[in-house]
Each structure stands twice: as structure tokens, then as C-alpha cells.
Amino acid sequence: xxxxxxxxxxxxxxxxxxxxxxIGQVKQPPLLIITSMLATTIAVATPLALGALSGVYCExxxxxxxxxxxxxxxxxxxGWLGAIYMFHVFGMxxxxxxxxxxxxxxxxxxxxxxxHAVLSITFKVDQIIGGTVxxxxxxxxxxxxxxxxxxxxxxVFGGNVPNSPGVLPTIHIPLTEIFTPVCGVSNxxxxxxxxxxxxxxxxxxxxxxxxxxFFSHYVIFNTRWGLRTxxxxxxxxxADTVGIDVIKMRYANVIIGGMFAxxxxxxxxxxxxxxxxxxxxxxxxxxxxxxxxxxxWTPIGAWAASLVFGASQALLINMQIFRDVIxxxxxxxxxxxxxxxxxxxxxxxxxTGIIGKTTPPAADGVPYEK
Amino acid sequence: xxxxxxxxxLARQILQSVMDASLVPFLAILTAVIFGxxxxxxxxxxxILSYRGLIEGSFGSTKALSETAVWATPYIFAGLAVALAxxxxxxxxxxxxxxxxxxxxxxxxxxxxxxxxxxxxxxxxHLPLAILFGVLMGGVWAGIVGALKAYTGGHEVIxxxxxxxxxxxxxxxxxxxxxxDRSPTNVIARTPLIADSARIPPxxxxxxxxxxxxFALLVAFFIWWLLTKxxxxxxxxxxxxxxxAAKYAGINVKxxxxxxxxxSGMLAGMAGTIEVTGLNYRHELGFSIGYGFxxxxxxxxxxxxPLGVVLASFLFAAMRNGATRxxxxxxxxxxxxxxxQAFILLFVAAxxxxxxxxxxxxxxxxxxxxxxxxx
Numbered sequence: 023x024x025x026x027x028x029x030x031x032x033x034x035x036x037x038x039x040x041x042x043x044x045i046g047q048v049k050q051p052p053l054l055i056i057t058s059m060l061a062t063t064i065a066v067a068t069p070l071a072l073g074a075l076s077g078v079y080c081e082x083x084x085x086x087x088x089x090x091x092x093x094x095x096x097x098x099x100x101g102w103l104g105a106i107y108m109f110h111v112f113g114m115x116x117x118x119x120x121x122x123x124x125x126x127x128x129x130x131x132x133x134x135x136x137x138h139a140v141l142s143i144t145f146k147v148d149q150i151i152g153g154t155v156x157x158x159x160x161x162x163x164x165x166x167x168x169x170x171x172x173x174x175x176x177x178v179f180g181g182n183v184p185n186s187p188g189v190l191p192t193i194h195i196p197l198t199e200i201f202t203p204v205c206g207v208s209n210x211x212x213x214x215x216x217x218x219x220x221x222x223x224x225x226x227x228x229x230x231x232x233x234x235x236f237f238s239h240y241v242i243f244n245t246r247w248g249l250r251t252x253x254x255x256x257x258x259x260x261a262d263t264v265g266i267d268v269i270k271m272r273y274a275n276v277i278i279g280g281m282f283a284x285x286x287x288x289x290x291x292x293x294x295x296x297x298x299x300x301x302x303x304x305x306x307x308x309x310x311x312x313x314x315x316x317x318x319w320t321p322i323g324a325w326a327a328s329l330v331f332g333a334s335q336a337l338l339i340n341m342q343i344f345r346d347v348i349x350x351x352x353x354x355x356x357x358x359x360x361x362x363x364x365x366x367x368x369x370x371x372x373x374t375g376i377i378g379k380t381t382p383p384a385a386d387g388v389p390y391e392k
Numbered sequence: 393x394x395x396x397x398x399x400x401x402l403a404r405q406i407l408q409s410v411m412d413a414s415l416v417p418f419l420a421i422l423t424a425v426i427f428g429x430x431x432x433x434x435x436x437x438x439x440i441l442s443y444r445g446l447i448e449g450s451f452g453s454t455k456a457l458s459e460t461a462v463w464a465t466p467y468i469f470a471g472l473a474v475a476l477a478x479x480x481x482x483x484x485x486x487x488x489x490x491x492x493x494x495x496x497x498x499x500x501x502x503x504x505x506x507x508x509x510x511x512x513x514x515x516x517x518h519l520p521l522a523i524l525f526g527v528l529m530g531g532v533w534a535g536i537v538g539a540l541k542a543y544t545g546g547h548e549v550i551x552x553x554x555x556x557x558x559x560x561x562x563x564x565x566x567x568x569x570x571x572x573d574r575s576p577t578n579v580i581a582r583t584p585l586i587a588d589s590a591r592i593p594p595x596x597x598x599x600x601x602x603x604x605x606x607f608a609l610l611v612a613f614f615i616w617w618l619l620t621k622x623x624x625x626x627x628x629x630x631x632x633x634x635x636x637a638a639k640y641a642g643i644n645v646k647x648x649x650x651x652x653x654x655x656s657g658m659l660a661g662m663a664g665t666i667e668v669t670g671l672n673y674r675h676e677l678g679f680s681i682g683y684g685f686x687x688x689x690x691x692x693x694x695x696x697x698p699l700g701v702v703l704a705s706f707l708f709a710a711m712r713n714g715a716t717r718x719x720x721x722x723x724x725x726x727x728x729x730x731x732x733q734a735f736i737l738l739f740v741a742a743x744x745x746x747x748x749x750x751x752x753x754x755x756x757x758x759x760x761x762x763x764x765x766x767x
Binding site: 089127141145146147148150151152154157158159161162163165166168170171173174231278301305307311312315357360362363365367369370373374375376392 | 435436479483485544545546547549551552553554555556557558561562564565568622631682685688689692723724725727728730732733734735737738741742744745760
């Protein structure tokens with residue numbers, strides 16, 4: 023692996039964490055700040071990591087996917103909508119409604135990806151244009167249905183947006199319970215243990231995303247499927263010659279990628295907050311593309327890059343918590359519009375390749391002609 | 393007799409090529425409209441009445457026509473911006489951001505310049521200054537991306553999108569802060585009204601259509617001239633078709649890439665500037681949202697040809713403008729238009745689908761619009 027790249031990632035994360043610790047230490051002990059920052063970072067990086075994985079599968083197979091943003095947006099909408107329908111219209115149990123919502127989100131991602139695959143693989147449309155079509159279609163479709171289904175004439179909801187059945191619950195990892203005997207009667211030890219426990223208490227999609235990162239890394243680099251995928255993305259002609267079905271591999275990987283984007287969409291409306299608003303993905307699909315590029319088209323690298331973006335978001339959130347103790351010379355850190363620029367500027371900086379040249383799969387973006 | 397025959401056949405040839413070029417876009421629009429109708433039907437609406445409202449609202453009266461032209465004005469500029477970049481082999485998704493920064497700067501010049509100087513300036517100086525600075529700002533915004541592309545290979549698609557968000561954040565910061573309209577009744581993020589001397593006069597008394605519309609048509613003609621009749625235009629198109637060949641032919645590819653992006657950004661900046669100086673007389677947060685995507689659709693629908701862009705702009709303007717009337721008649725939400733536009737774009741981009749549905753033979757030429765990450 024490229025240590026310069028990971029060094030840079032670590033450096034930025036340390037700077038971001040250090041800033042918050044420096045400002046917040048008058049109010050909270052550093053360990054508490056670090057753990058709460060870490061917990062936020064991991065949670066916020068979830069859709070970015072999943073989006074980046076989506077990109078990795080597509081592009082390793084040779085299909086540029088710039089439509090991740092649109093796939094996320096439409097899955098966020100349909101997942102949320104599905105949960106609402108299951109709960110309010112079909113009267114299902116809360117837990118089942120939410121779980122089905124996640125399922126609908128993944129399905130939506132897969133369908134959008136199927137459209138992308140048909141456009142770019144079968145019809146050989148310019149893949150960047152195809153992705154843009156997905157993005158625009160998602161904005162139009164979700165905007166239209168969001169208004170029509172709730173406020174349109176004859177809507178079953180009669181003009182108001184019903185409450186979503188809720189969000190996925192946090193999964194408690196019982197670290198505190200297990201290690202309490204180690205602490206004995208030391209109170210400080212117990213407090214620290216509880217703080218560390220918070221990092222691991224994530225919601226299912228956030229947890230699943232981390233597992234999926236390592237799973238995908240294994241799949242792409244250590245399995246027959248992964249080898250074939252990479253072959254199709256690097257040299258489709260050669261792959262075809264040894265009997266790999268290029269078209270089928272590309273279709274499959276694009277659709278798998280779409281399912282990852284769908285899960286990312288579910289994070290927004292089923293795991294993070296129980297509501298949908300137009301354009302809620304707010305560019306995170308594109309940021310995950312940048313994370314994918316910075317991670318040099320590897321799942322673990324892409325995940326590390328998305329943690330950087332997560333950390334900059336965590337900084338913003340923590341500045342709100344510590345806003346009464348910010349020294350005047352650091353008060354610009356409270357300007358969410360200015361600090362909010364960090365991921366975007368970072369993305370552009372990363373794309374310059376100063377921190378290490380990245381190499382896309384050789385046949386990325388090139389339709390396969392027999 | 394002989395010459396008459398020749399001019400006749402020439403006219404027929406031109407007509408033939410225009411028909412060839414517009415056949416697929418026309419069928420794409422038709423198919424998208426049919427799709428839209430089906431969707432209206434599915435959600436329980438009346439397609440015929442909806443489309444009647446759309447047409448009435450956009451062409452039904454002098455006022456409606458004027459409003460359509462008002463909508464078309466920024467579309468023409470923004471569409472030309474994307475089209476010009478396409479010709480140079482670049483995909484400018486950043487028209488939205490370039491438009492926003494252009495609008496911010498031009499409204500700043502519009503309201504603040506007389507304050508800074510302490511006296512009123514004549515319109516003949518003030519208005520051109522307001523437009524010029526807005527346009528330059530758009531050019532700078534896109535030029536950064538062009539330079540990154542030329543010197544580091546950073547892909548323009550992601551970078552223009554990032555610049556969109558940077559523009560959105562920065563304008564939010566300014567419009568909620570130093571540039572906010574301080575009048576006591578104002579609660580929204582917008583600038584104060586620009587001075588009278590920085591406003592484009594209306595074309596007709598009582599209608600909102602202004603000279604900016606005529607200007608847009610002139611600029612479209614200018615871009616056509618630039619692309620087809622000048623050395624620079626030739627270089628832009630050559631770099632767009634094949635950068636390697638352009639390099640061997642002695643063209644400074646890096647320079648042309650930057651210049652194309654700057655010109656494209658200037659056109660997008662012009663779209664924002666013209667909205668400020670000709671229509672709203674201020675910049676308000678959020679007005680620019682959606683223009684970038686519309687501009688891409690317009691450029692693709694117009695096949696990146698300036699005349700095509702003008703026509704596509706009219707179509708999109710008519711839909712946006714007529715949507716209000718449609719909503720009034722049928723309670724169909726305005727967002728329906730975005731969806732029909734997405735279908736149009738889908739069918740134009742994937743003309744293979746249209747050719748397949750209507751059994752049209754391909755002429756065998758493939759236009760390269762963008763390139764992968766390799767740069």
C-alpha cells in the first residue's frame with residue numbers, strides 16, 4: 023500500500039481532531055472528545071464509504087459511475103417512501119417497515135444501476151453523460167413524487183407528509199459490561215470505558231459499511247470473481263479471449279455497485295434521520311467518487327479517504343457543542359459555510375495528484391466492442 | 393435556369409442536413425412528452441389538459457411569450473457555456489456555480505459601487521462594469537478548473553461540481569453576512585437592490601423581456617462565428633476531437649483547455665449577470681439552483697450547436713414558464729417538468745434508444761463528448 027497516501031490521511035485527521043481537542047479541553051477531557059469525534063466520524067463517513075465502494079465495483083469492471091449521487095438520492099427517497107407505505111398504508115410493524123425500507127433502498131439503487139448499465143454497456147452511451155442522466159433523473163423523479171404523492175389530488179396521505187416509522191436502532195456492543203471487572207472500583211476508568219464504548223456503538227448500516235469495506239477488499243483482490251472483475255476493467259479483450267463474459271461481468275458489477283449506493287441512500291433517510299428533503303445528498307455522491315480516486319480504486323483506501331471527510335464534518339458538529347468556549351481568534355471555525363468548504367477543497371486538492379498519482383483501471387470508461 | 397437549379401439543390405441539401413440533425417432530438421422530445429403523459433395518467437392527472445396548460449402558459453399571450461423569452465435568456469447563455477466546453481472536449485457541470493458567483497459579483501458592483509465612490513455613476517459606465525465583473529468572475533471560477541485539468545489532470549467533472557458547492561457555500565456566507573440586504577423587513581438571504589444605473593432597460597414598456605434577450609441571441613451568433621470561422625475556434629474543436637493530434641499539429645493544448653474553460657465560465661457568469669442586471673435587480677440565494685443541470689440538458693439537446701442551443705433554450709423556457717399555468721389548471725406539481733426534461737436528456741444522450749424505437753439508421757459518426765479519468 024501507498025504509505026504516503028495513508029500518512030496524509032492520518033495527518034489531516036490528526037489536525038482536525040487536534041483542533042477540536044485544543045478548543046474543547048477546557049470543557050471536556052481529551053479522551054471524551056476523541057471518542058465522540060471518532061463516533062461521529064465513523065457515522066458521517068458511512069454514506070461516503072458505501073458510495074466509494076459502489077464506485078470501486080463499477081470502475082474496477084471498467085464502467086465510470088458518476089451517477090452515484092443520483093442513485094443515493096433516489097434510494098434515500100424510495101427507501102423512506104417504502105417504509106412509510108409499509109407502516110401507514112399496509113399497517114405493518116415498525117421494525118418490519120424500516121427493514122423493508124432498507125430493502126427498497128437497495129432495490130432502487132440496483133434498478134438505477136441497471137439503467138446505467140443498459141445505457142453505458144448495451145447502448146454504449148458516453149458513461150459520464152449516462153451518469154449525469156441518472157443524476158438529473160433522480161432529482162426530477164424524487165422532487166415530483168415527493169410532492170405528488172403527499173400533496174397531489176387523491177393522495178392517500180391527504181396533503182401532509184406522514185411521520186416515518188423511525189430510524190434503525192443503535193447496536194450496543196457490550197464492551198463496558200465485559201471490561202467492568204478490569205476497572206474494579208476506579209471511577210475514572212469506568213468513565214473512560216463508557217467513552218470508548220461509544221465509538222463502537224454504531225447503527226447497523228454504519229457497522230455494516232465497515233464490514234463491507236473489508237469484505238469487498240477481500241472479494242476484489244482475493245477471489246475468482248474479483249480477478250475476473252479486474253480483468254474485465256483492465257483488458258477486456260484479453261478477458262474475453264480466456265472465456266470471461268465481459269458484458270455479463272460488467273452488468274453484474276454495476277448492479278452490485280448500485281446496491282451499495284442504495285444502502286448509502288438508506289443511511290440518509292432510514293438510519294440518520296427519519297425524513298426526506300429534496301436534494302438531501304448534497305454532493306456526497308461526488309465526494310465519495312473523490313474518495314474512491316484518492317483510495318486508488320481500492321476499498322480500504324477509499325474508506326480511509328472517506329474518514330477524512332467524516333472527520334471534517336465531525337469538527338463542524340463539535341464546534342457547535344463548544345461554541346461558548348471558542349477563543350475569539352478561532353471563531354471562524356464556527357462559520358459552517360467556511361468550515362463546510364473543507365471536504366470540497368480537499369477533494370480538489372486530492373485530485374491534483376500531488377499526494378500520490380492514482381491509476382484508474384486501464385479500460386475505465388471504454389465501452390467494450392467485440 | 394442552371395443557377396436556379398443549383399441553388400435549389402443547395403437549399404434542399406441544407407434543409408436535408410438540418411432535418412437529419414434535428415430528427416433525433418425531435419423524436420426524443422416527442423417520446424419524453426409521451427412518457428410524461430403516461431406518468432401524469434398514472435398519478436391520476438389529465439395529460440391533455442396538463443399539456444394544454446403548459447402551451448397556454450408559455451405561448452398563449454403576449455405576456456406569456458415575453459416571460460418565455462425572459463426564461464430563455466439565462467438558458468441560452470448557460471447552454472452555450474456547456475456547449476462550448478463540449479466542443480473543447482470538456483464537460484462543464486459547473487455552470488451553476490459560475491452563474492452564482494457571476495451574479496454575486498455583478499450585484500455587488502450594482503449596489504455598492506456608487507456607495508464606495510460616494511456619487512452616482514452614469515449607466516453607460518455602471519452597467520457595463522457590473523456585467524463585465526460578473527462575467528470575469530465566472531471565467532475565473534471555471535478557469536481554476538481548467539488550469540487544474542491542464543496542469544495536474546484533475547478531472548473537470550468532479551472539480552466543477554466541487555466548485556459548485558464552494559460557490560454555494562461562499563454565496564450563502566456572503567448573502568447571510570456582509571452582503572445581506574439590511575432593510576428592516578428583509579429576512580431572506582439576498583443582496584440589496586442594485587442602482588438604477590446598473591439595470592438593463594426593458595425591451596417594451598410593461599413587459600419583463602429586456603435587452604439581455606437580444607444580447608443573448610447576438611452572443612449565440614458570436615459563439616457560432618468563433619467556433620466555425622476563427623483559428624481559436626478551430627483549435628478548440630481540434631483539442632476536443634483529439635488532444636494528441638492537436639498537440640502534434642502544434643496547438644498548445646494546455647492553453648486551449650484553460651481558455652475553453654474560461655470562455656465557458658464567462659458565458660455561465662453572463663447568465664447570472666444578466667438575471668441580476670436585467671430581471672431581479674439583486675441576487676437571491678437559491679435562484680441559481682438547477683440551472684447547471686438544465687444547461688447540460690440544453691447543450692445536449694441542441695447538439696452543442698449554438699442555433700440548437702437557442703432552440704433548446706426556448707423549449708426549456710417554455711416548459712418552465714408554462715408549468716405554473718399547468719399547475720393552476722390541473723394541480724400537477726411543477727416538478728413534473730424536471731422529470732420530462734430528464735427523459736428528454738435520457739433519450740437525447742442515448743440516441744441509440746430513439747434510433748431503436750423508431751428504426752432510424754445511424755449515420756455512423758460518434759461524437760466524443762468526454763473522456764475518462766486518465767485526463
